[in-house]
Amino acid sequence: MMSKIVRTQASFLYTLILIFGFYIVAHGHLTPGGGFQGGAVIATGIALIVVAYKFENIKGWVKKSMLTTAESIGLLAFIITGISGIGVSFFYNWLANSGLLFGRVVHYGINPGYINTAGTLPIMNLAVGIEVLGGLGVIIMYFLHYAKEVK
């Protein structure tokens, strides 16, 4: 476990990193970034909290089973979103420009960037973001869990 200063800073930064990561995931269809990048940023937050506190102390806080579940759910949601457009083709963007959820019509040109656009892309971004944060987080957990036993 690190000193109290590091722990306080880490628990403060953890929140900011999580907010920033989910911002990148949610605005994947408007700004540079997306599911992979945002998920990696969130996994950085998990790594920070694991380094600042010891692995044993956060067992009830960041659970490995939670992360593996997040990874599986993310991948499943991604595939299901892909299959949902099977009426036309696999990965067909049937929600775009439809007026439904994320279906605001967009024309070619400059616009301020509405979040309610792009059809299935935000859903896929969220699914991939959840998957990447679970995957990278669980890799960090695995390494830290088994590093001590090998030593």
Place this chain on the structure above:
Amino acid sequence: MRNALLAISLLIVFASLLYVAINPGDFGAATGEHLVFGEPKYSDMDDYFIHNGQNQTGANNIVTSIVFDYRGFDTLGEASVLFTAVLGTGVALRLLRRDRK
């Protein structure tokens, strides 16, 4: 000796890359086309994505519309690669622990 050989071969590769970067040359000379490095002759696909991507997918970020819509199958493969990497890490480390016991 090995290090010296390694350094020399790296230098040769670096020098040739540097030469190409400074003096791009004429790529299409053999076929009679004049192609310049950094100025592609055929850009139909880029133009299509740039002009139609926003209308068709509704996303301002063309990169995301390509990665998740036009080439969604590719992204599915990437996500599966990550899943497989996690699976492999878990299995390898678990085997390692069983050997220790």
